[in-house]
Amino acid sequence: MPRRTCLLVILGLLGGLLPLRARAHALTITQLLVSFDQPGTIDVKIDIDLTNLLGSPEAYYAVSQAATGAQQQAIAGLLPGITRDLQVRFGDAQPALIFQGYALPALSKSDYLDPTVDHFTTLHFIAVLPATRAPIRLVVRPGARVDYPVAFIVQIPSAHISEASWIEDESEESDSFDWADVAPKAGAAPAPAAGPSAAKAVRGSPPAVRTHVEPAFDVDALPWPHQLSMYLRLGFHHIVPEGTDHILFVLGLFFLGVTWRKLLSQTSVFTVAHATTLFLSTYGIFSLPSKFVEPAIALSIAFIALENVFSPRLGIGRLIVVFCFGLIHGLGFASSLSDVPFPKHQFIVALLGFNFGVDAGQLFIIALAFLAVGWFRNRAWFRARIAIPCSVTITAIGLFWAVQRVIFYRHLY
Secondary structure (H helix, E strand, C coil): HHHHHHHHHHHHHCCCHCCCCCCCCCCEEEEEEEEECCCEEEEEEEECCCCHHHHHHHHHHHHHHHHHHHHHHHHHHHHHHHHHHHEEECCCCCCCEEEEEEEEECCCCCHHHHCCCCCEEEEEEEECCCCCCCCCCEECCCCCCCCCCCEEEEEEHHHHHEEEEEECCCCCCCCCCCCCCCCCCCCCCCCCCCCHHHHHHHHHCCEEEEEECCCCCCCCCCCHHHHHHHHHHHHHHHCCCCCHHHHHHHHHHCCCCCHHHHHHHHHHHHHHHHHHHHHHCCCCCCCCCCHHHHHHHHHHHHHHHHHHHHHCCCHHHHHHHHHHHHHHHHHHHHHCCCCCCCCCCCCCHHHHHHHHHHHHHHHHHHHHHHHHHHHCCCCCCHHHHHHHHHHHHHHHHHHHHHHHHHHHHHHHH
16 A cells, blocks of 8 residues: 555544544443341442543533532432432332432542543432342343443341342343342331432431442452452453453454464463563552553554554564563553452452453454454455555554543643
């Protein structure tokens, strides 16, 4: 492809990408905790990031700084949608959740704008247990505006029970939990107050604020096979669909040449490298701030793809470059785990599970790419018509992200 054509393609892609936002590595979850504290009622707490529901991080920050009345009005407007999206059910019965209060995160504006910082708001409800003794489960409504995965935790403090179930996407629902024989059985509690008087009581005092949300369940209580499965899913989810930049990097490796030797050599080196810094960073041995890691990841995408165009050879130099960039991507993976609870007793199992999940996601992307264009890899026109245009596209996106992230983090710092 002539250089002039390459330049025109890059400029066109950059123009089309201007509306996109810089996207750093955040692994946001939604958490719903049901606690059987008192006979006849349940206590429900939802930890949720309100960024999408409010429209932007700026709007979220504005609500956190608003006067108490305006703040309460904004939260009240979101409650019907949240309780409709996250449905606690006992069999077919769905108890009404009665709102008790909320706690917004006490963060600076730069923290609200930083996608690597958690922004959880806690919403507190109570509900009367229905007459049925059916097991409890969580159903996420299709199209729900929540961050996945969703952690559903059931606690019965009197029996020292805490069970967690993870929902990966809207096509799933949580595991069911049979609570009837272990929850408090004393006489049914009176129904909590509802209506305007209850709302007035709740709204009479300013909401509490907190700077960090601690996990409401003990990961160590889960058996290690469940831990391994959970972190495998989290690792895969970090690539598909969350890891757009990592997907593009893997596709950059793919378009060097669609042969198993080239693919296995590059992906093996990349895996060893990102696993190394993932372990080092998670153990606190070595890490870098996101303001350096995120632009560097974007530049690595552009460099690898551009090398496909001008130096399409697999040699020791290419493998060294892939290894170095793999180290940088490992730091990106580690930053996404900063707010994910890890077990103390099976830490290695969880970390290996996440790493293998990441690798499974990468292999899945390679398999899809191979099914899409791999059939034509031996055609004379494959490089000119597919490999080079795709590499130029990836280069343009990587350069755009690099510039965008430099500007984004300069604004924060």
